[in-house]
Amino acid sequence: MTQWAEEVDPVHGDFRVQLRVEKVLFERQTEHQHILLIENRTYGRVLLFDGIAQVAENDxxxxxxxxxxxxxxxxxxxxxxxxxxxxxxxxxxxxxxxxxxxxxxxxxxxxxxxxxxxxxxxxxxxxxxxxxxxxxxxxxxxxxxxxxxxxxxxxxxxxxxxxxxxxxxxxxxxxxxxxxxxxxxxxxxxxxxxxxxxxxxxxxxxxxxxxxxxxxxxxxxxxxxxxxxxxxxxxxxxxxxxxxxxxxxxxxxxxxxxxxxxxxxxxxxxxxxxxxxxxxxxxx
Structure with missing residues (x-):
């Protein structure tokens, strides 16, 4: 089954973007935020905080x-x-x-x-x-x-x-x-x-x-x-x-x-x- 990481518009909730997850490399809830690191074929490794992409290694x-x-x-x-x-x-x-x-x-x-x-x-x-x-x-x-x-x-x-x-x-x-x-x-x-x-x-x-x-x-x-x-x-x-x-x-x-x-x-x-x-x- 294909797994997706979903990013929701944090301001108005008017749109959603999904990234195909090839592999979950890291996931943890810290004192400050939920951290998820995934692999994606287009963007490479993508780091998300509380569901929002912060950095993608390919761009x-x-x-x-x-x-x-x-x-x-x-x-x-x-x-x-x-x-x-x-x-x-x-x-x-x-x-x-x-x-x-x-x-x-x-x-x-x-x-x-x-x-x-x-x-x-x-x-x-x-x-x-x-x-x-x-x-x-x-x-x-x-x-x-x-x-x-x-x-x-x-x-x-x-x-x-x-x-x-x-x-x-x-x-x-x-x-x-x-x-x-x-x-x-x-x-x-x-x-x-x-x-x-x-x-x-x-x-x-x-x-x-x-x-x-x-x-x-x-x-x-x-x-x-x-x-x-x-x-x-x-x-x-x-x-x-x-x-x-x-x-x-x-x-x-x-x-x-x-x-x-x-x-x-x-x-x-x-x-x-x-x-x-x-x-x-x-x-x-």
């Missing part, structure tokens, strides 16, 4: 390259990074491709995600968890940011969608704590799910960020395993020039970093900030 490079390389190359001199969430290791694997990055603090609330990724998702995380530049904390990212005294050139919030206990990672108090932890000229990037389904997933965080940062915007990327069109990343910084980095500068930095990417290019970087009216209207 994760799209999401993680755009999450990491866009702010790193726009900034130009990132040395220290804080990642909230991202226990699958995909974001830090991309970050560690930049030799100039000296330290990455990863704060993941669910240690089970890290352990299963090291065991089953090496195609996603590679050897990133063994990189000596990593400082791994299993704990609450909100508390970490509030209590930390460190300053970071880049903060990435690689969290679940803004539902349930994750909502606090989209709140104004959390953003204010992030702003205090950014070094001068630093950048905050957060994932904001699929605005087509719920405009508040993008509009409300952008409104909150504008109360705190001088320059706020967003960029988009289409990830096949995230159903519903383009997903959005919020961008916030005190330096408006970073979001406007020109193509020649990005190309020079890209070549210097000697990156070998499957999705990111400097041209795609700039194009990702060109928003269709239905999205730009949410930011007005």
């Amino acid at each position: 994760e490079f799209i999401y993680h390259e755009m999450l990491a390389h866009v702010p790193v190359l726009a900034h130009g001199s990132v040395r220290s990074v804080l990642v909230i969430g991202g226990g699958d290791g995909g974001a830090i694997e991309e970050l560690f491709k930049h030799a100039d990055i000296e330290r990455v603090d990863l704060v993941e609330i669910d240690g089970t995600v890290v352990e299963l990724s090291k065991q089953h998702l090496r195609s996603v995380c590679g050897a990133s968890f063994e990189d000596p530049r990593l400082r791994l904390t299993i704990g609450d990212g909100v508390e970490f940011v509030a209590d930390s005294k460190n300053l970071y050139d880049l903060i990435l919030v690689d969290s679940n969608d803004p539902t349930g206990e994750t909502n606090i990672l989209y709140s104004e108090p959390f953003y204010r704590h992030c702003a205090r932890r950014l070094a001068p000229g630093g950048v905050l990037v957060t994932q904001n799910a699929l605005p087509f389904f719920d405009r508040d997933w993008l509009r409300k965080p952008i409104t909150r960020l504008r109360k705190i940062f001088a320059d706020v915007g967003c960029y988009q990327v289409a990830v096949p395993s995230f159903y519903g069109g383009f997903m959005a990343f919020s961008w916030a910084s005190e330096d408006a020039s970073l979001r406007q980095a020109d193509g020649d500068l990005l190309e020079a930095r890209f070549r210097k970093a000697d990156l070998h990417t499957r999705y990111y290019t400097p041209a795609i970087h700039r194009a990702a900030f060109a928003l269709p009216p239905y999205v730009s209207g949410m930011l007005a």
